Amino acid sequence: MKQARFRHFGEAQRDDWALIDNRFRDYVADAPRRVLGHLHRLAGDHHGYPVNRYEHSLQTATRALRDGADEEMIVCALLHDIGDELAPANHAEIAAAILEPFVDPLNAWMIRHHELFQGYHYRHFFGQDPLAREQYRDHPAYERTVRFCDHWDQASFDPDYDTLPLEHFVPMVERVLGRTPHGGLPEPLPEEALR
Numbered sequence: 001m002k003q004a005r006f007r008h009f010g011e012a013q014r015d016d017w018a019l020i021d022n023r024f025r026d027y028v029a030d031a032p033r034r035v036l037g038h039l040h041r042l043a044g045d046h047h048g049y050p051v052n053r054y055e056h057s058l059q060t061a062t063r064a065l066r067d068g069a070d071e072e073m074i075v076c077a078l079l080h081d082i083g084d085e086l087a088p089a090n091h092a093e094i095a096a097a098i099l100e101p102f103v104d105p106l107n108a109w110m111i112r113h114h115e116l117f118q119g120y121h122y123r124h125f126f127g128q129d130p131l132a133r134e135q136y137r138d139h140p141a142y143e144r145t146v147r148f149c150d151h152w153d154q155a156s157f158d159p160d161y162d163t164l165p166l167e168h169f170v171p172m173v174e175r176v177l178g179r180t181p182h183g184g185l186p187e188p189l190p191e192e193a194l195r
C-alpha cells in the first residue's frame with residue numbers, strides 16, 4: 001500500500017497529505033468497529049462486582065432502550081464505561097472523548113460526569129459526600145445525568161436480568177459514531193489553491 005516518504009513534516013508535499021488524508025478518512029470510518037472491539041475487552045475480570053463491565057454495559061444500554069431512550073442515549077449507555085480498562089482512575093473521560101464529536105454536548109457532559117453522579121449511591125461508604133453531584137443542580141444536563149445513573153447505570157449489576165446481546169446495538173453504534181464529527185474534518189486544499 002502506498003505511503004508517504006518524507007522524513008519530517010518540512011519535506012511533506014500536498015500529495016503526501018492528500019494520501020494521508022485519504023487513509024485517515026477510511027480509518028475514521030472504521031472507528032465504530034474498533035470501539036466495539038475494545039468494548040469486548042471489558043468481559044474480562046469482574047473486579048468483584050456481580051457482573052463484569054461488558055455485561056454491565058449491555059445491561060445499562062438494554063435498560064435505557066426499554067425505558068424509551070433515543071438511539072444516541074442508548075449508545076452513550078453502552079459505551080459509558082469503555083475507559084474502565086485504560087483509565088480506571090479517570091474512566092469517564094475516555095468515553096466522553098470517544099462520544100463527544102458525535103453527540104449532543106449535554107450527553108457528552110453527562111458521560112463525563114457520570115462517575116460523580118453515580119457516587120450518590122456509594123460515596124458514603126468511602127467517607128465521601130454522596131451529594132457532591134448537587135453542585136451541578138442548575139446545569140442543563142443535571143436531570144438527564146441523574147436519570148442515567150439512577151435508572152440505568154447503578155441498576156445494571158443484576159446477573160439475572162434479561163440483557164440484550166451486543167448484536168442488537170451494533171447498528172446503533174455504527175450510526176452514531178458514523179456521523180460527521182462536529183465541525184467536520186479539514187480537507188487538503190486543491191493543488192491550484194497552493195500555487
Ligand SMILES: [Fe+2]
Pocket residue numbers: 056060080081153154
Ligand atoms: Fe457504569
